[in-house]
Amino acid sequence: MSTRAISSVAIVGGGIVAWSAAAAIRRQLPAIRVTVIPVPVPADALADRIGCTLPSIGDFHGDLGLTEADTVVRAGSGFRLGTSFEGWSGEGSRFTHSYGEYGRPLAASAFYHHWLRAHRLDEAAPFDQYSAGAVMASADRFLPSERGPASRIAGYAYGLHVDPNRYTEMMRAFALHLGAEERSGSVRDLRIREDGFVDAILLGDDDLRADLFVDASGPQALLFSKVEDDREDWSAYFVADRLAIADEPATTEPSPLDHARAASNGWAWEASSPARKSRGRVYSSAHLDDAQNDLIGYGEPVSLRPGRLSHPWVRNCVAIGDAAVAIEPLDWTNLHLAHSAIDRLVAMMPATDCNPVELWDYNRQMNVEVDRVRDFVMLHYVASYRPDDPFWQDASSRPLPASLEHTLLQWNERGRLPFYEEETFSRDSWAAVLIGQGAIPRRLDPLLNSVPEKESARAMEQLRNAIQSAVAQAPPQSIYLRNLALQGTR
Amino acid sequence: MLAQPPLDVVVVGGGTAGWMTAAALAKLLPRACNVHLVESEEIGIVGVGEATLPHIRGFNEKLGIDEAEFMARTRATFKLGIQFENWARVGDCYVHPFGTFGRGQGEVGFHQYWLRMMHDGHLVAELDDYSLACTMARQGRFSLPSQDPREISSTFNYAYQFDATLFAPFLRSIAEQLGVRRTEGRIVNVELDGESGNIAAVELQNGERIAGDLFVDCSGFVALLIGKALEEPFQDWSKWLPCDRAVAMPCRTETAVTPYTSAIAMDAGWRWRIPLQHRTGNGYVHSSSFIAEQDAMDALVAAVEGEPLVDPRVLRFKAGRRERSWVKNCVAIGLSGGFLEPLESTSIYLIQQAITALVELFPEKEIAPSDRDEFNRLVDLEYDRVRDFLILHYHATERSDTPFWDYVRTMEIPDSLAEKLELFRRRGRVVKYREGAFLEASWVAVYLGQRVFPEGHDMRADLPKSDALAGGMEQLKTEIRQTVHAMPDHLGMIARYCPMAA
Numbered sequence: 001m002s003t004r005a006i007s008s009v010a011i012v013g014g015g016i017v018a019w020s021a022a023a024a025i026r027r028q029l030p031a032i033r034v035t036v037i038p039v040p041v042p043a044d045a046l047a048d049r050i051g052c053t054l055p056s057i058g059d060f061h062g063d064l065g066l067t068e069a070d071t072v073v074r075a076g077s078g079f080r081l082g083t084s085f086e087g088w089s090g091e092g093s094r095f096t097h098s099y100g101e102y103g104r105p106l107a108a109s110a111f112y113h114h115w116l117r118a119h120r121l122d123e124a125a126p127f128d129q130y131s132a133g134a135v136m137a138s139a140d141r142f143l144p145s146e147r148g149p150a151s152r153i154a155g156y157a158y159g160l161h162v163d164p165n166r167y168t169e170m171m172r173a174f175a176l177h178l179g180a181e182e183r184s185g186s187v188r189d190l191r192i193r194e195d196g197f198v199d200a201i202l203l204g205d206d207d208l209r210a211d212l213f214v215d216a217s218g219p220q221a222l223l224f225s226k227v228e229d230d231r232e233d234w235s236a237y238f239v240a241d242r243l244a245i246a247d248e249p250a251t252t253e254p255s256p257l258d259h260a261r262a263a264s265n266g267w268a269w270e271a272s273s274p275a276r277k278s279r280g281r282v283y284s285s286a287h288l289d290d291a292q293n294d295l296i297g298y299g300e301p302v303s304l305r306p307g308r309l310s311h312p313w314v315r316n317c318v319a320i321g322d323a324a325v326a327i328e329p330l331d332w333t334n335l336h337l338a339h340s341a342i343d344r345l346v347a348m349m350p351a352t353d354c355n356p357v358e359l360w361d362y363n364r365q366m367n368v369e370v371d372r373v374r375d376f377v378m379l380h381y382v383a384s385y386r387p388d389d390p391f392w393q394d395a396s397s398r399p400l401p402a403s404l405e406h407t408l409l410q411w412n413e414r415g416r417l418p419f420y421e422e423e424t425f426s427r428d429s430w431a432a433v434l435i436g437q438g439a440i441p442r443r444l445d446p447l448l449n450s451v452p453e454k455e456s457a458r459a460m461e462q463l464r465n466a467i468q469s470a471v472a473q474a475p476p477q478s479i480y481l482r483n484l485a486l487q488g489t490r
Numbered sequence: 491m492l493a494q495p496p497l498d499v500v501v502v503g504g505g506t507a508g509w510m511t512a513a514a515l516a517k518l519l520p521r522a523c524n525v526h527l528v529e530s531e532e533i534g535i536v537g538v539g540e541a542t543l544p545h546i547r548g549f550n551e552k553l554g555i556d557e558a559e560f561m562a563r564t565r566a567t568f569k570l571g572i573q574f575e576n577w578a579r580v581g582d583c584y585v586h587p588f589g590t591f592g593r594g595q596g597e598v599g600f601h602q603y604w605l606r607m608m609h610d611g612h613l614v615a616e617l618d619d620y621s622l623a624c625t626m627a628r629q630g631r632f633s634l635p636s637q638d639p640r641e642i643s644s645t646f647n648y649a650y651q652f653d654a655t656l657f658a659p660f661l662r663s664i665a666e667q668l669g670v671r672r673t674e675g676r677i678v679n680v681e682l683d684g685e686s687g688n689i690a691a692v693e694l695q696n697g698e699r700i701a702g703d704l705f706v707d708c709s710g711f712v713a714l715l716i717g718k719a720l721e722e723p724f725q726d727w728s729k730w731l732p733c734d735r736a737v738a739m740p741c742r743t744e745t746a747v748t749p750y751t752s753a754i755a756m757d758a759g760w761r762w763r764i765p766l767q768h769r770t771g772n773g774y775v776h777s778s779s780f781i782a783e784q785d786a787m788d789a790l791v792a793a794v795e796g797e798p799l800v801d802p803r804v805l806r807f808k809a810g811r812r813e814r815s816w817v818k819n820c821v822a823i824g825l826s827g828g829f830l831e832p833l834e835s836t837s838i839y840l841i842q843q844a845i846t847a848l849v850e851l852f853p854e855k856e857i858a859p860s861d862r863d864e865f866n867r868l869v870d871l872e873y874d875r876v877r878d879f880l881i882l883h884y885h886a887t888e889r890s891d892t893p894f895w896d897y898v899r900t901m902e903i904p905d906s907l908a909e910k911l912e913l914f915r916r917r918g919r920v921v922k923y924r925e926g927a928f929l930e931a932s933w934v935a936v937y938l939g940q941r942v943f944p945e946g947h948d949m950r951a952d953l954p955k956s957d958a959l960a961g962g963m964e965q966l967k968t969e970i971r972q973t974v975h976a977m978p979d980h981l982g983m984i985a986r987y988c989p990m991a992a
Contacts, residue, residue: 108518108552347597360914365922414858418864446852
């Protein structure tokens with residue numbers, strides 16, 4: 001069979017993921033004709049429905065040529081610097097997971113090694129006091145890292161808190177502006193060729209043919225489920241299997257800090273953007289009846305079936321977003337993973353034969369990345385300490401995937417964080433969660449020997465003071481957003 | 491918890507590996523260990539590791555070594571890469587540069603744009619012409635790279651070509667200043683602890699007994715500790731890397747002191763040419779299954795350019811590595827742990843990686859298995875990746891003019907390499923690692939140099955208009971040419987910067 005460049009892509013899905021994929025392909029591979037079939041977004045498509053995003057969204061917008069006038073001002077988004085984890089290591093415990101640097105390396109050792117030594121001497125402030133992002137978030141202030149005075153002290157990064165509906169509308173308009181086409185209809189069935197490739201989507205009364213089919217329809221996987229259902233199930237790793245969301249119009253000023261609170265049967269989040277206040281509950285149906293009081297005011301609970309496809313790209317059909325991976329929104333990885341998939345899809349666009357070796361590389365990279373995200377999310381449970389609560393006892397004693405076991409062994413023994421390819425969260429993020437939840441290594445890094453304790457203590461104190469005074473100069477987020485809006489309209 | 495008392499570390503062997511290890515441990519872990527090195531002057535060192543990778547600069551920096559002094563003392567020259575001659579076909583020649591093609595920025599590799607122009611039928615220059623490092627190498631010029639990423643002169647890195655027999659003594663003086671104890675003597679017995687199986691001590695010919703907590707085996711091919719005493723099996727890779735001999739013979743430099751190493755394919759292997767300040771190193775790496783020792787010697791003598799300085803000397807080896815490099819309380823670093831032929835100058839790199847891993851995973855007196863396992867995982871990963879890269883040079887050839895080349899061309903290769911090759915053949919994609927000896931530009935240079943030409947390219951490279959792209963590429967080439975033109979020639983740079991003592 002002859003092969004040629006892919007010239008048409010059909011995308012099924014009507015949410016952020018589908019329209020983002022359409023925009024990215026049109027923007028970066030304009031020779032490809034893109035048709036979107038905007039089926040309704042199901043309640044369990046988290047990448048389409050969760051508004052909190054990681055700093056990678058900024059890179060994604062950069063590649064598309066979108067500015068904050070579009071993604072923030074027009075779409076009504078806010079900035080987010082991190083998450084405050086509350087109660088994960090017992091009532092009253094808390095720490096902030098922010099993005100970017102926690103401290104600065106000193107001599108041959110990472111900052112967290114210096115912190116661990118100072119902690120042992122009882123001379124360290126909480127670890128998140130050394131992160132400019134975390135301190136700024138707790139102070140309810142915001143300046144972007146590249147312009148903020150704190151960037152000279154310790155770099156930090158930020159994600160956005162988007163309003164999913166307005167953001168989807170913005171992205172749809174942008175994709176259409178770039179030449180993506182919209183085709184209404186519902187997916188009735190697929191026509192599969194003899195060699196297993198998808199030939200066309202059968203819509204209401206006609207067909208849509210394409211060289212490549214992208215399934216962004218959420219966990220239902222309208223296309224992919226008809227192609228392959230080989231799936232890696234993670235229910236042995238995660239206890240929570242339900243999620244409920246409550247969204248209300250904003251009543252307070254938007255905060256760059258969101259909250260993830262441990263509850264007796266799971267956890268709850270609270271986050272605010274200029275447009276809305278978002279709350280959510282993740283819990284285990286075995287530990288909480290769906291009808292219980294806890295959930296009053298929330299929308300209809302949806303089921304979570306944690307896991308990922310074994311091969312998210314098979315022949316000429318690729319699943320992205322929740323169609324490929326389902327994981328609870330702890331640490332807000334859902335849209336991030338969808339963006340990674342879109343980036344790779346664009347970068348690795350094969351010819352019409354979808355050569356197995358190219359798909360192998362795509363699937364390999366995706367799976368490695370997704371599995372490490374799973375490890376990071378699971379870490380919160382594994383390192384938790386709520387001994388009086390059956391849910392948490394169960395969640396913290398689940399079997400570990402080998403890669404997480406390896407990381408924990410190295411960390412618990414000597415504070416080492418082994419390198420993994422395609423890792424989403426930096427070593428500082430891992431350290432922030434491990435330390436924040438009280439996992440303190442048995443040994444100190446021997447390389448610390450070349451720096452006297454007093455010297456690290458002095459450097460740590462200086463850094464903390466510098467962060468404090470830099471943060472004091474940053475405006476509250478609401479003022480920053482107002483200025484941004486004014487610039488946009490000038 | 492109290493700080494651990496320092497560990498007694500015994501380093502066995504005083505070659506490049508031994509003194510690098512001793513100096514690094516003494517410098518980086520001053521209060522965590524007491525280092526005692528045992529060497530025997532009668533044994534001598536292999537010391538063919540004359541060509542290095544840019545990573546060595548990081549090592550020297552950590553030790554606080556002054557570059558100019560180091561280069562003068564080891565009679566070193568600069569190295570911008572390796573020139574491969576006659577590999578894919580007789581008459582072929584390409585450079586594997588320590589630098590990028592194009593500016594090395596942006597999401598899409600420069601070679602993708604280059605491929606696109608080729609596929610579109612445009613006339614473009616060789617890929618080398620768009621690499622500053624390749625152009626400098628070809629023109630024999632050198633100056634230190636710029637630190638400003640906006641400048642084209644920041645797009646290369648460099649290593650050294652030096653006299654390895656002078657490197658160990660240079661490191662020894664540093665190590666001894668840092669408090670490393672040295673004992674001269676031949677080891678006649680390795681004493682194992684009956685209960686744990688750990689090494690308790692080594693005994694010297696004069697009866698002296700040197701005990702320790704941790705032993706580092708830098709004894710070279712004999713692998714006194716990890717091989718002879720602990721009997722750790724050796725994983726043999728000679729079916730993929732059949733070369734098992736080298737004849738080495740330095741000569742006077744008659745032609746150029748090139749800022750690069752040459753690797754010239756021969757009938758049953760390949761020949762190195764490494765120009766130093768005072769002489770040129772030569773050697774013929776070959777397979778004893780395909781050529782007799784005497785014939786290899788004759789071929790080398792016939793090929794070298796200047797008057798030989800010594801008679802040819804034969805080295806015997808086998809490609810592969812120990813199943814585990816760290817066993818019990820013994821860590822193998824250097825040739826005792828594994829050997830890969832010097833085709834890509836990885837010997838010192840592999841030593842350095844093992845030292846870095848040992849420093850990062852430096853154990854307690856009671857060694858935690860997790861330290862040992864992690865060290866072995868890291869070392870294995872490095873060896874396996876370098877192995878695949880080396881095999882690529884042999885396997886991706888069109889040569890069938892000798893039985894040796896016919897064998898390597900048609901042999902089975904590891905799956906990990908077969909996948910990489912196929913991926914590149916499709917559309918020039920390189921399996922991406924963020925860490926490892928050889929990153930994207932190196933793989934691209936060798937694939938293309940070995941005539942593995944992709945059928946397609948990254949679709950994102952189709953985005954710019956073709957005249958804009960052609961114009962940009964032309965401009966880049968001119969900028970590179972002008973930048974290189976303004977640089978001093980290699981010898982002039984050395985004379986100013988780091989001349990050896992007369």
